[in-house]
Amino acid sequence: MKKLTLILTCLLFIPQINAQTLGSCEHIKKIAKSGDILFISLPGHAFYEKVEKAMNHWATHVGMVLKNDNDELFVSESTYPFSKDTSFCKFVDRAKGKVAVSRLRGIALNSRDLLDLRVSSKKRLGVYYHLGFKLDSSKQFCSKFVWEIYKEALGIEVGKIETFQDILDTHEDPQRREEAIKFFKFWFFHWAIPGSPSIPWERRTVSPKSQYEDSDLKTIYTWEK
Secondary structure, three states: OHHHHHHHHHHHHHHHHHHHHOOOHHHHHHHOOOOOEEEEOOOOOHHHHHHHHHHOOOOOEEEEEEEOOOOOEEEEEOOOOEOEEEEHHHHHHHOOOEEEEEEEOOOOOOHHHHHHHHHHHHHOOOOEEOOOOOOOOOOEOHHHHHHHHHHHHHOOOOOOEEEHHHHHOOOOOHHHHHHHHHHHHHHHHHHHOOOOOOOOOOOEEEOHHHHHOOOOEEEEEEEEO
């Protein structure tokens, strides 16, 4: 009788644990380490859904995982209106679709590396967001923020510098390509370069997609909500 009771208890308890932990902030926090890169998608939001389609990838936002003085993980990120440190759970819970944790491939970061990453991120806090995703600007955007920190602290460029024309050319489907052009026209005319009749096709940028697909990184965890 005791054995049967134990089996029934386990059957009832295990699903509850899985429902509470898999894909949750606390579950992902146990997997992530300082120095990792965290990617999230935000479907259900009209703007971010259009960004996903235009950039031809699910990852619309990226941040860097670091530790504070209390040895707790947090995420340093560039977001609107300016770059800041965000609690780990607040960042993860913002995701409405996929979440992925990526880590440098074949490189174990030591305490000095992690300190350099933190120092580099601190330099860039409080910097206003660049709505036109311009790499060659004093302002920040999420993927540029991560790119600059890794480059300065570790000498590693995570992601590929490309133009908006390069990004457009990744669309093989004509309809998706036209949708991307429409989005870029709308975005740059109304927000990034108000009143501008043209898209800055040769503008240099770095995208979350190019970082997620970078061969220097390995994806160690993914979850789709």
